[in-house]
Amino acid sequence: MRHTSYTLCIAAFALMASLTASAQTPPQPLKATAAVATAGTTTSAFDGVVEAVRQTVIAAQVPGAVIQLDVKVGDRVKAGQVLLRIDARAAEQNAAASDAQVQAARSSLDLATKDFERQQRLFQKNYISQAAMERAESAYKSAQAQANALLAQASASRTQSGYYVVRAPFAGVVSEVPVSLGDMAMPGRPLLTLYDPTALRVTAAVPQSVTARMPADPKLRIELPGLSAASAWVVPGKVQLLPTVDAATHTVQLRAELPGGVDATVAPGMFARLWLPLARSDAPGTAPGALLSVPVEAIVRRAELTGLYVLNPQGKPVLRQVRLGRATDGRVEILSGLMPGEQVVTDPQSAARVR
Template structure:
């Protein structure tokens, strides 16, 4: 029989013993020894992924929408144009305000010259003080009108700039809420976007479990299970909100997700496993498991390389450390890490 080669397979919280076991026909199959390991005892709470930074961008001026440049799923950068509103009316308002400003500035220049002339004539005793008072009042009035015209021009220019709707931050468009040709109005929602680098899971914890979760929050970070992605990730932080729902008697907890997490988006289901202590469990590597309808099992490799399928009763998953086994296998037995290869080998020569 070929010599058995031993190596290690690293996993979170422990090390699986990986052994290349000779099968009955001489081909080697990678196996791992089922063993009892000390792991975190956890409390699982269902939650929903949400974006820390999410915004529904709305129109600020009325007008017909003439262009929409993005759609749901599109990545955008800060300042990128999302949509355009017909700017013809706004452009006419800008032209009118600029004309009014030019007229007000001309009136201001004329009243300034008149005031200075009147001031010199008063000094020479050619006109009365009443004429000077009127010239001074006209000058002040013209200056106020000039400032009002300048503000009106700036306001018209700002309104015209609002016909171009841009992204307030870099992110992903999650919803497009308008179509070309529709009428926009102040407050009309155009698109919704979120920042995919800042996501969190919001879960609700019963008050009866809250003290236990808080007691172990500083010791170990919770693990977040994302079933749709078939991934487990370690949380970056936990925030317990200082309020409780009076109807359900639960407290909301925010669990920060890593910034480089790919594939997650707001609304996705997640399950948070909060550590509440330590316990010992019999674990089997997750990749060694085989699911046939509602039956779970694994291919057990004997000392002489014989392979046979064993039905198992499983407990709770333990993240990357494996899955708890309640019945069907004993400590020290070895299971094939490649069920497909083990099945093919068993059909060729194993039992």
């Protein structure tokens, strides 16, 4: 019994010693940072779509059945590569007939040339009259004109024969093939769609009221939500604001070109966003109209409460509810609940243990 009482006394003395030591140890200072004001600016997102700067719909120029189709959707082609062929048997026969007519016209021209030269020699010796000489000259010129006309017609036939072989106008990717083997091609009917994957852009419709607040050189960013986190954010190479306004929606098209090293999976039609920094219309450049931002790790989320710990004048952390805005680059905008310059604790767990 005495041994048990002795043990309890020792434990009590040890507890009191540890409490005294902890009371004498000064508490570690809380890590805090000042709320930064982004005076007079805010960032807005506008939905857009990826477009090809160079895209063409290749249509038929001559009628005929599709007898050869060498590409399919998704194929990469080179400039001048054969894409499809249209039945050209009738055109080739017409070209052959035109060539035969040219040969006949040249024979007639050779005969008329020799006869004209012979009539010239006879006329110089006064063996024929002036009228006979003029008739010979007229026959020679007529044969020459007919030969030239048939030669031009044969050249046109050969050129038209080339329309039956469809080639790629530039290197690109086939995005659509609305025909198949055996289909009848007619002049103006689309055969396939081709685009250049090295020249893409994002186009978004921006309200007319927003364009008035755009800076002269907007430092916007492109977000491609369909890609991985490493490739989702892109800095555009060139930004263009079209000078025309849509009369129905009162919006202006904003175009941002994608750089050459963008992800190879980006294709026309993909969803994208343009994040555009704008001047605030309420109080540009003043503290009341400025947006505040704090580190993301300073935010505290408890059930439906979103807040952060702010140091009071005595240096004690006080939990305060705030309303958040957009988060980017490791910081989050504070729309309400915080004043510029206030010290925000960046380690909420340490602040929660302070009494």
